[in-house]
Amino acid sequence: MLINRRRGDVASPLIFFIIAATLIPLGVSPDPSVLSMIAPGIIWVMALLATLLSADRLFDADYNDGSLEQLLISSQLLVMPVLGKIAAHWLTTGLPLTLVSPLLGLLFSLPSEGYTAMMAGLAIGTGCLSLLAALGAALTVSLQKGGLLLTLIVMPLYIPVIIFGSATAQYSIDGLAWDVPLAILAAMLTIAIALCPIAIAGILRLTTIN
Amino acid sequence: MNWNWFYRMGSPKWFYYTTSRWLPWLGVMTLCLLVTGLVWGLAFAPEDAKQGNSFRIIYLHVPASLLALAGYFLMAAAGAIGLIWRMKLSFMVMKCAAPLGAVLTFLALFTGAIWGKPTWGSYWVWDARVTSMLILLFLYLGVLALQYAFQSQEVGNKASAILALIGTVNIPIIYKSVDWWFTLHQPSTIKFTEAPSMHPDMFQPLLVMILGFYCFYALALFMSVRVEILHRERKTAWVRDLVSQVAEERVGVNS
Numbered sequence: 001m002l003i004n005r006r007r008g009d010v011a012s013p014l015i016f017f018i019i020a021a022t023l024i025p026l027g028v029s030p031d032p033s034v035l036s037m038i039a040p041g042i043i044w045v046m047a048l049l050a051t052l053l054s055a056d057r058l059f060d061a062d063y064n065d066g067s068l069e070q071l072l073i074s075s076q077l078l079v080m081p082v083l084g085k086i087a088a089h090w091l092t093t094g095l096p097l098t099l100v101s102p103l104l105g106l107l108f109s110l111p112s113e114g115y116t117a118m119m120a121g122l123a124i125g126t127g128c129l130s131l132l133a134a135l136g137a138a139l140t141v142s143l144q145k146g147g148l149l150l151t152l153i154v155m156p157l158y159i160p161v162i163i164f165g166s167a168t169a170q171y172s173i174d175g176l177a178w179d180v181p182l183a184i185l186a187a188m189l190t191i192a193i194a195l196c197p198i199a200i201a202g203i204l205r206l207t208t209i210n
Numbered sequence: 211m212n213w214n215w216f217y218r219m220g221s222p223k224w225f226y227y228t229t230s231r232w233l234p235w236l237g238v239m240t241l242c243l244l245v246t247g248l249v250w251g252l253a254f255a256p257e258d259a260k261q262g263n264s265f266r267i268i269y270l271h272v273p274a275s276l277l278a279l280a281g282y283f284l285m286a287a288a289g290a291i292g293l294i295w296r297m298k299l300s301f302m303v304m305k306c307a308a309p310l311g312a313v314l315t316f317l318a319l320f321t322g323a324i325w326g327k328p329t330w331g332s333y334w335v336w337d338a339r340v341t342s343m344l345i346l347l348f349l350y351l352g353v354l355a356l357q358y359a360f361q362s363q364e365v366g367n368k369a370s371a372i373l374a375l376i377g378t379v380n381i382p383i384i385y386k387s388v389d390w391w392f393t394l395h396q397p398s399t400i401k402f403t404e405a406p407s408m409h410p411d412m413f414q415p416l417l418v419m420i421l422g423f424y425c426f427y428a429l430a431l432f433m434s435v436r437v438e439i440l441h442r443e444r445k446t447a448w449v450r451d452l453v454s455q456v457a458e459e460r461v462g463v464n465s
Contacts, residue, residue, distance in 0.1 A: 143359050149359055152348070156380070157376070159384050
């Protein structure tokens with residue numbers, strides 16, 4: 001409901017996701033055999049960039065209008081609202097990206113065995129991406145130009161996610177057991193859900209009050 | 211147990227005066243070890259049977275990579291100590307360790323690239339270790355950038371300390387995943403024969419170089435922390451006394 005107030009925030013990562021992916025065939029080669037080889041990786045890189053694009057707005061509005069400080073001084077635990085914000089971020093970026101990804105798979109002539117695995121991987125993996133992006137967003141929330149810094153901070157942390165994410169799709173295309181990398185992705189998500197909100201709450205306490 | 215020594219270590223003044231006694235010794239040791247190691251390694255160690263003389267860059271590459279890794283953990287540990295015990299000094303150590311570590315990581319990558327050309331046939335290979343080192347460089351740069359982004363020094367200190375700790379949690383995960391990715395992707399065209407079976411004649415100078423690099427690291431870290439102390443504590447009485455004392459000595463020499 002809150003997201004409804006700024007519809008552009010939902011649409012722009014999605015549009016970015018599709019437009020940026022369109023550039024790849026133009027830049028690399030329109031040959032389907034080349035494209036289908038790089039498809040899982042490209043789709044994952046695009047998804048990663050799209051979540052980064054929307055990440056710096058995670059706590060921005062709340063910081064500017066002071067409601068973040070209200071949350072900090074309220075007697076309630078900060079962890080739950082933080083988790084709620086991250087869930088909302090995932091619902092408005094990760095989930096739409098997952099739903100749109102078959103379309104991109106089509107454009108990149110992704111082999112038909114890859115779709116289920118790619119979507120499952122994206123659904124779980126973008127959850128990790130949202131949690132990690134929130135870490136960076138919390139660290140840079142009080143800065144004027146935090147966007148670039150956020151990218152620099154979060155990018156190295158994304159590496160395991162993208163490795164196992166694109167491996168999930170690649171494995172299913174190659175006919176291997178793709179539930180193995182998927183299980184590792186899910187394990188990473190579990191750990192991140194447990195630890196990230198606590199860390200983020202601590203970071204917000206530091207960066208907003210001082 | 212008596213914890214006095216621990217708290218005393220947190221005092222910038224104590225650190226400053228203690229290290230000024232250590233610095234000359236450390237400097238001499240660094241110089242001796244590095245010169246011995248370099249001359250021994252570059253001129254006297256036997257030539258490698260397969261790689262010829264090009265292997266000699268190992269005497270820079272290995273110590274630099276070792277210290278780049280050790281330096282990250284030192285930085286993260288200093289950050290953690292600062293967050294837990296709120297020690298001013300450990301934040302200064304953390305701040306000074308970041309650029310030093312970034313430079314060493316870059317040096318390791320650079321020497322690796324130079325070494326890679328004659329042995330692997332290309333400057334850059336997406337090898338698991340090389341990639342991990344590149345990511346380590348990014349982590350260092352993130353900590354550095356975050357440190358300077360904040361107006362308030364205190365927030366900058368704590369934020370970058372937290373980031374360094376998050377990085378520490380992630381390093382094993384990143385390392386393992388890159389390792390796994392490498393075994394998945396890489397056709398085994400390149401064999402990097404590792405050092406355990408190194409001949410003692412080659413290994414001894416390497417050991418000297420590693421020790422020399424450790425001394426150099428300590429020396430560089432101490433020197434930059436001392437500058438940082440003087441800068442941050444410039445309003446305290448002891449730094450003012452120190453500065454005016456030095457100024458008087460200068461005047462005395464000149465007149």
